Amino acid sequence: MKALFFSPFANIWEHTFPESLIAEGLKTKDVEIVTVRCDGLFQEFCVAMSASGLTPADSSRNRKQVCVACRKRRDFTDRTFGFNSIQLETFVENGDRVEVEALLGTATLDNWMLLRLRDVPIGRYAAYEFLLNHKILGTDISPSLFPVYLAQLRNSCLTLLAAHRILDREKPDAVITYNRLYGVNHAFLAVAEQRQIPTYSLQGGAHTIHRGETVSMYRDSQTQYQVLEKPEWQRYKERPIDADDVNLVSTHFLGLMEASSAFAYSSAFEASDPGELRAKLGVPESSSVLLIPMSSEDELNAAELADLLPDRSHRPNLFEDQFTWIEFLFRYAAGQPNLTFILRLHPRMFPNKRESVVAPVVEKVNRLIATAPSNVIVNLPSDNVSLYDLMQITDVLLGYRSSVGAEFAAFGTPVVAPTNRDFFTYPDEINRIGSTEAGYILEIERAISDGWSLENMRMAFRWFSFLFTRMSIDFRESVSAKPIAIRPKKPGLRLWLWRKFVFVFIQFGPLIRERLALRNRATSQLGKDISFDVISHQRGSVAESPLWPTSNNTLAHETAALDDQLRLLTETMWKNVAEPNSLAGRIASYLSAR
Numbered sequence: 001m002k003a004l005f006f007s008p009f010a011n012i013w014e015h016t017f018p019e020s021l022i023a024e025g026l027k028t029k030d031v032e033i034v035t036v037r038c039d040g041l042f043q044e045f046c047v048a049m050s051a052s053g054l055t056p057a058d059s060s061r062n063r064k065q066v067c068v069a070c071r072k073r074r075d076f077t078d079r080t081f082g083f084n085s086i087q088l089e090t091f092v093e094n095g096d097r098v099e100v101e102a103l104l105g106t107a108t109l110d111n112w113m114l115l116r117l118r119d120v121p122i123g124r125y126a127a128y129e130f131l132l133n134h135k136i137l138g139t140d141i142s143p144s145l146f147p148v149y150l151a152q153l154r155n156s157c158l159t160l161l162a163a164h165r166i167l168d169r170e171k172p173d174a175v176i177t178y179n180r181l182y183g184v185n186h187a188f189l190a191v192a193e194q195r196q197i198p199t200y201s202l203q204g205g206a207h208t209i210h211r212g213e214t215v216s217m218y219r220d221s222q223t224q225y226q227v228l229e230k231p232e233w234q235r236y237k238e239r240p241i242d243a244d245d246v247n248l249v250s251t252h253f254l255g256l257m258e259a260s261s262a263f264a265y266s267s268a269f270e271a272s273d274p275g276e277l278r279a280k281l282g283v284p285e286s287s288s289v290l291l292i293p294m295s296s297e298d299e300l301n302a303a304e305l306a307d308l309l310p311d312r313s314h315r316p317n318l319f320e321d322q323f324t325w326i327e328f329l330f331r332y333a334a335g336q337p338n339l340t341f342i343l344r345l346h347p348r349m350f351p352n353k354r355e356s357v358v359a360p361v362v363e364k365v366n367r368l369i370a371t372a373p374s375n376v377i378v379n380l381p382s383d384n385v386s387l388y389d390l391m392q393i394t395d396v397l398l399g400y401r402s403s404v405g406a407e408f409a410a411f412g413t414p415v416v417a418p419t420n421r422d423f424f425t426y427p428d429e430i431n432r433i434g435s436t437e438a439g440y441i442l443e444i445e446r447a448i449s450d451g452w453s454l455e456n457m458r459m460a461f462r463w464f465s466f467l468f469t470r471m472s473i474d475f476r477e478s479v480s481a482k483p484i485a486i487r488p489k490k491p492g493l494r495l496w497l498w499r500k501f502v503f504v505f506i507q508f509g510p511l512i513r514e515r516l517a518l519r520n521r522a523t524s525q526l527g528k529d530i531s532f533d534v535i536s537h538q539r540g541s542v543a544e545s546p547l548w549p550t551s552n553n554t555l556a557h558e559t560a561a562l563d564d565q566l567r568l569l570t571e572t573m574w575k576n577v578a579e580p581n582s583l584a585g586r587i588a589s590y591l592s593a594r
Helices: 013-027 047-051 060-081 094-106 128-133 146-170 183-194 224-228 231-236 243-258 274-281 297-305 322-334 361-369 387-393 404-409 437-450 454-469 493-508 512-519 525-536 555-571 583-592
Strands: 002-006 032-037 084-087 174-178 199-204 214-219 288-293 339-344 376-379 396-398 415-418 432-434
Touching (some): 002 146, 002 183, 013 060, 013 174, 013 199, 013 214, 013 512, 013 525, 032 060, 047 128, 060 512, 094 146, 128 146, 128 183, 128 297, 146 183, 174 183, 183 199, 214 525, 224 231, 231 454, 274 387, 288 387, 288 404, 322 361, 387 404, 387 583, 396 404, 396 437, 404 454, 415 437, 454 555, 555 583
Parallel strands (some): 032 084, 174 199, 288 339, 288 396, 339 376, 396 415
């Protein structure tokens, strides 16, 4: 076998190292490895520059410094692992540049999403990270940003044309890249797929703390959503998990509550007094609280334009979109004066520790909020209220698409959702589902009546355990990539200074961390076997491999492990939360009755 790794962003070490470990594991199975690297083709702007804290507005000098650092890590990695490396530029001909510039010359604000090159919808594929960085909903690009998009389009087009020659010469049995969502990666994989060459996308695992130490692998455009429908999850959900799995899931939530990861949008848990939090938000003391977390619209939009969402046309759908769902909840709230609803706006709509742009959708949200009844409270990111403090006063979570539903269920809170064609964040089994408006209201009222339950927690823990132990390969033996705790949590001077420091360190650092990582690297035999099994048998994901060990844990042992985690929370992080009418209080009451 020959596996070709399209890996042009070597400067992103958090991607390069785990990817290289996958390649090295395949190499031990006599798979020939070829890496495709960049030598400056994307110097106008690229993902590696964005990861170094730059924007297209930064100077050419700073952008070239990233190219220098990228080459340094590229050469060091290929030399150490012994990979056969080829340069993307070598396969770009002068005629390609002429062809690409001619295509760019036809691009307008009205037709960019329709542009095609060699039968690939390159206009849409090239836009992914651009749309996310600027939080664009739909296809409406402002004239001032259009040159930035065109630069990404140029990179993707040149990559696509070079891919034809590279694949002609190398004839690989599989093509692998880290995150097919990036425009140039998607362009390269699209050419491979036209030739029926299996493609695989690597991604950091879902665990907040161990994200950079684990790697998921999906075939072609398969996503987590398709895995939910596979027999592997259907079997796993019926089996009790053991204490080690429960502990692994619990450390994920500790990481979320610390909010140290760039992928954790909420501010850190502060153990606010529930009574004081109710007073701060204006929640009546005796009122049940229903939390409505909004989800990010621009992420869905970017993935849809890139053809990276599964076909949802066959799925039932109660509300047209998130906004009609909220309008319905506002009408329901108006007739329930004894209930309090908290509408929590997604932090991605506003400047945060990853992006500094206000999403255009905020204007639409503000118009919606103006229609809210008096018992709806709006929670903005600027309120500095952690999601995990809100958890203490929430009786029911009303979900639509947000992953917050699975997080709250993991603490025993009931979660209610409508049937939703766009829901593919986690298994339906975690939610109570309403397929009609009357049925949806009935499920909400039942959830209020039933309240907290260990069974809510059990199913959510099994899902997260499956996510962490079956949908990714574990490299914790040799990869240490914990979130950097010193990263400032809010936009401002401190975050700006931190990014500047990171830029200097990555560009001019002496590769100390990289040398240590490579010196101490060790991949488990199971990890090697599973990655080879997936590629050699063309499986849809690592979850489909039959090589994973099975568990024979009992329901009683699982319950005891869950009880232990709840007891630990009440004795440590929640030890100062004594109010009976709080999540900690409800759990303490449950434990005292055991």
